[in-house]
Amino acid sequence: MTVKEFALPDLGEGLTESELVSWKVAVGDTVQLNQIIAEVETAKALVELPAPYEGRVSQLFVEPGVTVAVGERIVAFEVGAAEDAAEEPAAERPEVAPAVDAAATADAPEPNLVGYGAKADSATRPQRRARPGIVTVSVQTETKRHTVAGERPRATPPVRKLARERGVDLASIPGTGERGLVTRHDVEAFLAAPAAPAAHLATSAETPSAVPGARETRIPIKGVRKATADAMVRSAFTAPQATVFLTVDATPTMELLDRLRAGTDTRERRPGLLTVIAKALCIAVRRTPEVNASWDDAAQEIVQFGYVNLGIAAATPRGLVVPTIRDADALGLGDLAASIRSLAETARAGRTSPEAMSGGTITITNVGVFGVDAGTPILTPGEAAILAVGAVRRQPWEHRGDIALRDVLTLALSFDHRVVDGEQAARFIADIGRIVADPASVIALV
Template sequence: MSATMIKEFRLPDLGEGLTESEILSWKVAVGDTVALNQVIAEVETAKAVVELPSPFAGTVAALHEQAGSVVEVGKPIVSFEVDDAGAAPSGGADTAARASGEGASKESPAETAAKREPNLVGYGAVLEKSGRPARRQRSFEAGSVAEPAAAVEPAAAEPAAVEPADVEPMAEREPAAEQERPRSTPPVRKLARDLGIDLGLVKGTGPGGLITRSDVQDFAAGSRPQPEGEVTPEASAVADSQGRETRTPIKGVRKFTAAAMVQSAFTAPHVTEFLTVDVTSTMELLARLKASREFAGYKLTPLTIAAKAVLIALRRNPTLNSRWDESAQEIVQFNYVNLGIAAATPLGLTVPNIKDADKMTLPELSAALSELTDTARSGKTAPADLAGGTISITNIGVFGIDAGTPILNPGEAAIVALGSVRKAPWVYNDEVVVRQVMSLSLSFDHRLVDGEQGSKFLADLGAILSDPAMVMTMV
C-alpha cells in the first residue's frame, strides 16, 4: 500500500519575469481530486489573465491564498496530497537505476527531490536569505538530469517589447563581491538613467529591497514610500460613507498599461501627423470581397484592409518598423512585422500582436485579426501575444472618433490611428460630391523616424486606401 505525502505548489512567474500575480478565482476546493495539468486557478498578471495548471495529480489538501489576493512569485498557494510512488518520474534509465539500487549513493536527497519535483516555468523562484534571487531549475523529461539555469533577477512588470533582454548575460555581471549598486533590473536602471535619477537615493519596495519601476517613478514625482503598516488608498476598493466616490486598487493590466504609457510619453519624442483620405474605393473593394466565395466565412472590416495597407507601406518605409535600444546605443531594425492591435478589454487597454503578419495573405490576416480581438475581449490573451510587437494600429473609428494623437506602444517606433469612415462633401473629378472619407493619424518616435520618412509612410498608406490599385506600383 503506497504512502502519501504533501506537496506545495508555489506561484510561478509564468515566464514573463513578473514579481506578483492576483488570484482571480479557484477552480478547485479542498478535498477535490485533480489530474496532472488540470486547471486549478485563474490568475491575473500585469499583462493578462492566465489559467494555472496543476503540477501534481492528487487531492487538494489546502488553499493558502484566497481569490482576490495578490501573491508574490514563489509563495505557496496550494498544497496537494499525492501518492508517494506517483510523485516520482516513471520510466527511463533513472527508474531502472533506482529499481536495481545502482547509483543510490551518487545522489543527494536534494538532487533526488529535484528530479521528482514537477515544474512549471519559473516554479520555485524564491528569494534566498542573502537577498539574491534563487536559481531556477528547468524541468526535463523523465530520466534526464535537471541542469541549473543561470541566476535571474526578478523583473518588475514591464512591456517585454521595451526591454526584451531582462536577463543580463553572465559575462556582463560583476563579481558578487563588487556588486555594491542597489538591486534593480536592467529596464529599471535604464529608466533611472533616462530620468537622471541616482538609484542609490531610491528606496526599493520590491522583494528583498528590489527597486521597482514604480519606486523610480514615485521618486521622480517627488513622492516617498509610506511607512510600513500604513494602508495606501489603493489597498482596497472602498466607497465613502455617502457613496459619492469609490477608490479602486491600481493593479494588474491597468497598472501595467499606465506605467507603460507614462514611460513611452516621457521617453520617446512623439510626433503626430494627420491625413484625411477618400476611402470610397476601399469600401467598394470591401463590399466585393465580402460577396466573393474566397472570403466566405471571413470577417472583413475596414481594419482588415487598413492593416494590410500598413504592412505594404512598411515595405517601402522600413524605418517605422524599428526600436531604439538605449542600453546598447543601437537602432534595431526588424526584418519581420509583429502587428499590434490596440484592444479595449474588461481588464483595460491591451495591445496583443499578430506574429509575422507581413507574411500573411489577406484571408490569413483576417482570420488572425478575428481570433486576436475575440481572445482579447474575453480577457484570455496569453502573455506571449502581448510581447514583441513592432508597430501598432488603434482603431478609434469604431467609437465614432475621427482623429487622435495615439501614444506609442513602448519599444515601437510608430502607431497608426484609424478614424471613422464618414460620408462627407469631397472634391472628386473637379466636382463636389459625397464620398466616404477617413482620417489617419500617425505618431512616431522622432529619434528613429525623420519627418520625411513618417510623411512618406503616411502618404503611401493614404494612397493605398484611396485607390487600392496603387498597390500594383508598390510591391
C-alpha cells in the same frame, strides 16, 4: 502519503507577480495531473494553472483577488492518497494536513512551469535546486488560530472589502484561516448568525466608498491597468513623440470591401477596413522601413526590422492589450482578416498569452470603432510608430471637380522622432492613405 506545496511559478516575460482570479477547485477535491486548478491574471493576460500533482487538495493559501509574488505558495496537495480520499466519507476527511516527510519532498521533482503542464513521467527529469527563500515544506499542527486581542485582524483585501460593504467589524470575527486569517467564510458565517451584536458593526470610519450612490469609488491599480499605465508613462517620457494626420476619401476601399465580402465563403476570412489598412501598412513599410524600427539605447543603435510583427491594440474588459500578428507582411487579405478576428476574440476573452503580446515592431489602434475621428496615440514601448484609424464618416467631399457624399476617415501616425524624421512619417502615412483612397495604387508600391 506526503503533502506537497505548489508555489506560483515564473510565468515568463519578466513578470514577478500575479493576481489570483479564481479557484477551480476546493479543499477536499481530488484532482488529476494537469487539471486546471486556478486562473491567475498577470500584467498581460489571464493564465490557467494546471495541477502539478495528482492527489487531494488539502489547503488553499490564497483567496481570489489577492496579488501573489512568484515563488509564494498558493496550494497544498496530499499526494499518494487520491484513491483513499475518493473513498473516504466527506465528514471523516481530515481537515488538517499531516506532517510532511521532508526527505521525500526534497527528492521529489518540482512541477514545471505554467503553459507546459506537468509531466506524467518525471523520472528522467534532472532534479532542480530549490530556490532560496521559497517554502517547499510545512507542518500544520492546528486547525484554527484566532486573532489576538488588540491586533489588527488579518484578512485579504477582498474579505476586507466584503466586511466594509456589509458593515462588519473584522476584529469581532474569529479567524479560522492560517495564523488567524479571517476568511470570506468566516464573514459569511458571522452574518448568517441569528443576530449580530451592535458592537460588532463597523464604525463610520469603515464605511465603504465603493457603494451605489457613493461620491467616490476607489479602484485598485493592478493587473492590465497597472501594466498599461507603466508602459504609457515609460513611453511618453522616454521617446520624443510627434503625430501627423491625414484625412482621406476611403470610398473606393469601402466599395472594394463590399465586393470582397460577397465573394468570401467564411466569416473568419472576411476582410474589414482594419484588414485593408493593416495590409496597406505592411506594403508602405517597404518604402519607409524607418517606421518599422526600434531605438536600442544600450547599444546606441537603431534596429530596423526586415519583417512586420503587427500589434493590434484591443480594448477588453480587463483594459488595453496589444497582441501581435507575427510576420503580418507575409499574409494575404484572407489570412490577415482571420488573424485579426482570432486575435480580437482571444483578447476579449482574456486568453491572450504573455508571449503573444511581445515582439511587436509597429502597432495599429482602431479608435474609429468608438465613433472617434482621430487622436494622438502613444507609442507602444520599444516601437517607433503607431497608426490610429478613425471612424468612417459619410460627408461632403471634393470628388472629380464636384462635391459629393463620400466615405471619409482620418489616419493619425505617432512616431519616435529619434528614429523617424517628419519627412519619413509623412511619406509613410501618405502611402497608406493612397492605398485607402485608391486600392489599385498598391501596384505602384509593391
